[in-house]
Amino acid sequence: xxxxxxxxxxxxxxxxxxxxxxxxxxxxxxxxxxxxxxxxxxxxxxxxxxxxxxxxxxxxxxxxxxxxxxxxxxxxxxxxxxxxxxxxxxxxxxxxxxxxxxxxxxxxxxxxxxxxxxxxxxxxxxxxxxxxxxxxxxxxxxxxxxxxxxxxxxxxxxxxxxxxxxxxxxxxxxxxxxxxxxxxxxxxxxxxxxxxxxxxxxxxxxxxxxxxxxxxxxxxxxxxxxxxxxxxxxxxxxxxxxxxxxxxxxxxxxxxxxxxxxxxxxxxxxxxxxxxxxxxxxxxxxxxxxxxxxxxxxxxxxxxxxxxxxxxxxxxxxxxxxxxxxxxxx
Amino acid sequence: xxxxxxxxxxxxxxxxxxxxxxxxxxxxxxxxxxxxxxxxxxxxxxxxxxxxxxxxxxxxxxxxxxxxxxxxxxxxxxxxxxxxxxxxxxxxxxxxxxxxxxxxxxxxxxxxxxxxxxxxxxxxxxxxxxxxxxxxxxxxxxxxxxxxxxxxxxxxxxxxxxxxxxxxxxxxxxxxxxxxxxxxxxxxxxxxxxxxxxxxxxxxxxxxxxxxxxxxxxxxxxxxxxxxxxxxxxxxxxxxxxxxxxxxxxxxxxxxxxxxxxxxxxxxxxxxxxxxxxxxxxxxxxxxxxxxxxxxxxxxxxxxxxxxxxxxxxxxxxxxxxxxxxxxxx
Amino acid sequence: xxxxxxxxxxxxxxxxxxxxxxxxxxxxxxxxxxxxxxxxxxxxxxxxxxxxxxxxxxxxxxxxxxxxxxxxxxxxxxxxxxxxxxxxxxxxxxxxxxxxxxxxxxxxxxxxxxxxxxxxxxxxxxxxxxxxxxxxxxxxxxxxxxxxxxxxxxxxxxxxxxxxxxxxxxxxxxxxxxxxxxxxxxxxxxxxxxxxxxxxxxxxxxxxxxxxxxxxxxxxxxxxxxxxxxxxxxxxxxxxxxxxxxxxxxxxxxxxxxxxxxxxxxxxxxxxxxxxxxxxxxxxxxxxxxxxxxxxxxxxxxxxxxxxxxxxxxxxxxxxxxxxxxxxxx
Numbered sequence: 001x002x003x004x005x006x007x008x009x010x011x012x013x014x015x016x017x018x019x020x021x022x023x024x025x026x027x028x029x030x031x032x033x034x035x036x037x038x039x040x041x042x043x044x045x046x047x048x049x050x051x052x053x054x055x056x057x058x059x060x061x062x063x064x065x066x067x068x069x070x071x072x073x074x075x076x077x078x079x080x081x082x083x084x085x086x087x088x089x090x091x092x093x094x095x096x097x098x099x100x101x102x103x104x105x106x107x108x109x110x111x112x113x114x115x116x117x118x119x120x121x122x123x124x125x126x127x128x129x130x131x132x133x134x135x136x137x138x139x140x141x142x143x144x145x146x147x148x149x150x151x152x153x154x155x156x157x158x159x160x161x162x163x164x165x166x167x168x169x170x171x172x173x174x175x176x177x178x179x180x181x182x183x184x185x186x187x188x189x190x191x192x193x194x195x196x197x198x199x200x201x202x203x204x205x206x207x208x209x210x211x212x213x214x215x216x217x218x219x220x221x222x223x224x225x226x227x228x229x230x231x232x233x234x235x236x237x238x239x240x241x242x243x244x245x246x247x248x249x250x251x252x253x254x255x256x257x258x259x260x261x262x263x264x265x266x267x268x269x270x271x272x273x274x275x276x277x278x279x280x281x282x283x284x285x286x287x288x289x290x291x292x293x294x295x296x297x298x299x300x301x302x303x304x305x306x307x308x309x310x311x312x313x314x315x316x317x318x319x320x321x322x323x324x325x326x327x328x329x330x
Numbered sequence: 331x332x333x334x335x336x337x338x339x340x341x342x343x344x345x346x347x348x349x350x351x352x353x354x355x356x357x358x359x360x361x362x363x364x365x366x367x368x369x370x371x372x373x374x375x376x377x378x379x380x381x382x383x384x385x386x387x388x389x390x391x392x393x394x395x396x397x398x399x400x401x402x403x404x405x406x407x408x409x410x411x412x413x414x415x416x417x418x419x420x421x422x423x424x425x426x427x428x429x430x431x432x433x434x435x436x437x438x439x440x441x442x443x444x445x446x447x448x449x450x451x452x453x454x455x456x457x458x459x460x461x462x463x464x465x466x467x468x469x470x471x472x473x474x475x476x477x478x479x480x481x482x483x484x485x486x487x488x489x490x491x492x493x494x495x496x497x498x499x500x501x502x503x504x505x506x507x508x509x510x511x512x513x514x515x516x517x518x519x520x521x522x523x524x525x526x527x528x529x530x531x532x533x534x535x536x537x538x539x540x541x542x543x544x545x546x547x548x549x550x551x552x553x554x555x556x557x558x559x560x561x562x563x564x565x566x567x568x569x570x571x572x573x574x575x576x577x578x579x580x581x582x583x584x585x586x587x588x589x590x591x592x593x594x595x596x597x598x599x600x601x602x603x604x605x606x607x608x609x610x611x612x613x614x615x616x617x618x619x620x621x622x623x624x625x626x627x628x629x630x631x632x633x634x635x636x637x638x639x640x641x642x643x644x645x646x647x648x649x650x651x652x653x654x655x656x657x658x659x660x
Numbered sequence: 661x662x663x664x665x666x667x668x669x670x671x672x673x674x675x676x677x678x679x680x681x682x683x684x685x686x687x688x689x690x691x692x693x694x695x696x697x698x699x700x701x702x703x704x705x706x707x708x709x710x711x712x713x714x715x716x717x718x719x720x721x722x723x724x725x726x727x728x729x730x731x732x733x734x735x736x737x738x739x740x741x742x743x744x745x746x747x748x749x750x751x752x753x754x755x756x757x758x759x760x761x762x763x764x765x766x767x768x769x770x771x772x773x774x775x776x777x778x779x780x781x782x783x784x785x786x787x788x789x790x791x792x793x794x795x796x797x798x799x800x801x802x803x804x805x806x807x808x809x810x811x812x813x814x815x816x817x818x819x820x821x822x823x824x825x826x827x828x829x830x831x832x833x834x835x836x837x838x839x840x841x842x843x844x845x846x847x848x849x850x851x852x853x854x855x856x857x858x859x860x861x862x863x864x865x866x867x868x869x870x871x872x873x874x875x876x877x878x879x880x881x882x883x884x885x886x887x888x889x890x891x892x893x894x895x896x897x898x899x900x901x902x903x904x905x906x907x908x909x910x911x912x913x914x915x916x917x918x919x920x921x922x923x924x925x926x927x928x929x930x931x932x933x934x935x936x937x938x939x940x941x942x943x944x945x946x947x948x949x950x951x952x953x954x955x956x957x958x959x960x961x962x963x964x965x966x967x968x969x970x971x972x973x974x975x976x977x978x979x980x981x982x983x984x985x986x987x988x989x990x
Binding site for chain 3: 369371395397399406409413414415416417420421422423426427429430431433434435
């Protein structure tokens with residue numbers, strides 16, 4: 001059964017094949033057969049625009065159907081602890097929800113952001129892994145606490161479209177924000193470049209480290225394809241010879257649960273705003289969207305010729321068709 | 331026009347035929363023709379997981395379509411009183427909503443729980459009956475104040491699958507909870523066993539009586555098929571020779587609107603928890619889900635070989651296909 | 661690209677053609693071809709019953725699909741100001757939302773009511789015009805601050821069905837309410853009658869003037885087809901020889917943002933309730949629904965033989981099929 005919860009579970013070869021399939025589907029040279037007549041249940045614990053619409057259309061355009069459920073409102077408040085005496089606010093155990101939905105739909109896509117209370121908790125991916133444990137059908141991530149695989153596939157497609165199989169310099173640059181954001185997208189941006197074998201610099205202010213497990217895994221995958229991963233605290237230097245720039249905010253896990261410290265850490269680095277000037281010598285700017293314009297990335301960068309943000313968003317659709325075609329292939 | 335609001339409106343022969351049709355559809359020996367090209371409007375006044383997904387898939391798998399509307403949010407706050415001067419919080423009269431929706435969709439499925447303020451009010455089924463009065467298309471219950479017909483059909487299917495047409499002992503056992511729950515499911519469990527002609531014991535603590543109208547009707551139907559209905563206040567005795575056990579909480583109507591009395595009545599009977607030990611000699615355990623594990627029914631029962639809860643949930647889908655095939659048959 | 665945001669952008673000939681197409685589609689003599697395989701994204705900033713269901717069914721019945729998004733909940737809080745530093749509550753710029761959705765769906769239908777703070781702001785139609793500016797696909801109004809084009813087309817169809825091409829007297833009568841309502845529907849009722857070349861009286865208490873731009877434009881269109889527009893403050897006189905009566909409340913723009921003055925202005929004219937007696941000599945009563953019965957229009961009028969409110973609601977469906985067939989025609 002082809003669940004797809006984390007890149008870390010999957011061979012780089014499979015991932016690269018899905019990306020190539022996405023490119024072929026987009027160009028019309030490959031026609032996915034496995035979505036026909038299938039229903040994808042989509043369960044959202046968090047809001048979504050791109051993900052909701054692009055997964056829906058991925059299914060619909062190739063003969064399937066998507067069924068959207070909001071975890072707050074449409075379904076019952078879920079219990080995740082095995083053996084719990086459910087005399088509190090939870091109404092249904094994830095075991096029962098997963099097993100019942102398995103009788104109605106063909107795969108289950110789930111979006112569940114992290115709590116941002118404790119990085120090691122977030123890394124356990126309680127929600128996604130619980131559904132994966134109990135479901136009798138494939139489970140697909142639509143962004144979890146620490147990873148956004150569908151975004152990652154779309155990002156890989158976008159770089160492949162713009163730079164072929166060239167080993168270019170990829171910079172993931174931290175960018176400012178006013179709220180604590182999870183690490184799912186930066187982790188996936190890192191995985192994206194690693195699986196393409198690029199020369200990666202992760203640039204962020206001190207204290208904003210990504211999770212070691214994602215750094216280590218990406219370093220290993222990148223090097224297996226001839227690439228590399230380094231970390232820098234100097235945005236200007238990192239961007240000076242970048243070819244692909246991925247701008248994105250994330251919160252420092254050291255400040256999880258400490259709003260005062262978090263606010264002060266965010267406030268201290270507003271000059272990390274990614275501007276048109278800073279990416280002037282680069283070829284491609286990526287961002288997963290939504291983006292807070294002129295706080296995180298400036299209009300001068302987002303609306304520049306280097307900006308690939310709308311192609312990247314469109315590639316969500318094609319990458320997900322390829323992903324779902326794989327998920328439904330067995 | 332084939333509305334389906336209450337078992338009490340329908341002949342037992344029709345109901346048994348729908349159950350047989352559901353079994354035949356599930357086995358692939360019967361193909362329902364009447365859903366093709368039809369749209370079922372689904373209007374939810376309360377949350378739903380199983381009902382929403384299983385009705386949607388019932389329509390979709392056989393060439394129809396379901397359109398989900400949430401009464402809080404998607405549609406306007408409805409007025410139910412004829413002749414009301416609508417100068418308060420209600421924005422649209424049910425008459426107008428029902429007649430307009432009748433122009434757009436082919437049938438209207440409605441979920442509206444009871445208020446649990448007054449049993450005789452709940453028994454009048456104001457919401458469902460108002461839509462039935464004004465709609466020009468069939469109205470189908472997705473659970474009303476006092477009845478859950480689609481669940482009942484699925485329960486009948488599940489017992490038929492496990493016990494054929496045997497006249498077994500069926501025990502509906504009250505189970506603990508921390509919140510007041512309606513009588514829709516226990517009434518329907520009773521109707522289920524009555525329409526199968528089983529020997530029924532309704533076991534509950536004193537003061538938790540089901541509605542007389544449902545008891546009387548079920549007694550009459552059960553006896554017409556050779557079965558019987560009795561009431562017991564002794565759970566152990568009732569379960570000692572049970573073959574099919576249906577565990578479910580419901581609130582005592584004598585405590586409707588009296589939270590203190592209700593809490594004390596619920597609190598006094600926590601030992602009615604349905605456990606694996608208590609059902610050790612039974613063959614089948616049913617529950618409509620969602621279930622509060624280890625408060626209402628223990629893991630030892632829910633995860634036992636006797637447990638039919640996931641088959642029962644799956645049968646919602648097949649029973650509803652058969653029900654809708656009947657609804658759209660004229 | 662055939663966006664449809666305002667009647668004021670479109671030639672009266674095109675509008676009349678869409679109405680004729682709607683009548684032909686309803687009668688079965690015309691089969692719309694352009695909806696097949698298309699997806700309409702529907703974005704709601706406000707609640708909806710008729711609009712949601714009728715647009716969905718318009719697409720579905722003719723081989724397309726509708727995808728509903730709620731702006732509060734499903735999508736991110738949007739920024740509309742160009743160049744804004746997004747360090748407040750807005751999470752995504754309308755530019756990005758519009759351009760991304762353009763990659764996923766074939767047209768975008770939007771409902772966004774006015775703020776009722778300032779008429780000139782509402783007349784600028786910030787939300788609809790922003791999406792129109794940035795989208796790369798057609799944008800269709802599902803009711804904006806000052807206009808409801810799809811309702812208007814349905815109203816034109818309904819009058820054509822009942823009165824052919826006769827130049828009858830049309831009275832748009834203000835009606836009481838307890839809350840401030842926008843001018844979108846009365847403006848569209850006025851445009852409806854103007855495009856049919858009717859003799860129009862807009863009857864309202866002093867101080868409840870419609871927007872000059874809509875009055876002037878309608879006067880010009882009406883006269884080009886042999887009709888006329890006048891304004892009256894005497895409901896009885898206006899209704900005495902009316903053939904078609906459109907009853908509808910709207911708030912006085914002079915009281916926007918002044919709840920005390922608004923309440924007193926609304927309270928002073930409760931005798932403008934449209935009753936069966938008042939329309940006794942008319943042939944047709946219209947209202948867009950939802951209607952607050954016996955506050956705005958009496959049961960005696962709404963349930964009278966003159967009442968065309970359910971046909972009018974049904975015509976939403978057919979008019980929108982014709983509208984979408986036009987939108988997707990290029």
